[in-house]
Amino acid sequence: MVEPATSDTEPTAKGEQTRRLIVDTAVRLFGEQGYDKTTMRAIATAAGVSVGNAYYYFPSKDHLVQAFYTTVQDAHAEACEQLLAAPGTFVDRLRAAMLAGVETMAPYHGFAGTFFKTAAEPGSPLSPFSTESAPARERSVRMFRSVVDGATTKIDPELRAELPELLWLAQMGVTLYWVHDTSPGQEKTRLLVERSAPLIDRLVAMSRFRMFKPVTREILGLYRLLR
DSSP: OOOOOSSSSOOOHHHHHHHHHHHHHHHHHHHHHOTTTOOHHHHHHHHTSOHHHHHHHOSSHHHHHHHHHHHHHHHHHHHHHHHTSSOBOHHHHHHHHHHHHHHHHGGGHHHHHHHHHHHTSTTOTTSTTSSTTHHHHHHHHHHHHHHHHTBOSOOOHHHHHHHHHHHHHHHHHHHHHHHHOOSGGGHHHHHHHHHHHHHHHHHHHHTTSGGGHHHHHHHHHHHHHHO
16 A cells, blocks of 8 residues: 655655665665666565555656665765864865765665666766756755855855855766775775865865966856856
8 A cells, every 4th residue: 555645745754764665675685686687576575565655655766766866965964064064174174075975875885886887878867967866966066065165265256156066076076986996995085085185175276366267267167058
């Protein structure tokens, strides 16, 4: 039987618990069997719910993956709350946030490549740039806006407005490297973050100087044109 919600926007506590159970079960099966071999029926059976109930909450496996993306981004944002609670330098806040992202993703490294193969296909709803991925993407951008807003480092005002999205793109680059990182515990990804955060900080600092402003404006103009 399908579990009704109390309203269109407020699911029951039991409904939310069932929804989370289905997502957690799907993630486990994706890791054990692979994304392509895992069916909605198998997910429903393993979660102990009817197939109809599974489809009620998630019309397809793609919807399940989107829910997983959002769950990961929520966990990343939660992990950053204490790290970003007090103001600090831009480089320290950026490094802390990006490393927290690596730690949040760590349990899923074993099957992340499966998602990547599907997400990399043009037009895939699993792409981080797709309309379907907007909730997870916007959650991550909000977290990086917190990184910028609490930074004591002076940042060019025009760059500041676009910087959270640019940092999200940088995080996507780190994630792509992480997917292919076979070093123990993905230590090379952590090294990438440790070394790249100061470089990004220098570029941000340089953007305030008059001689670099024209280049900054051109880069921002190109970014706005392409996004």
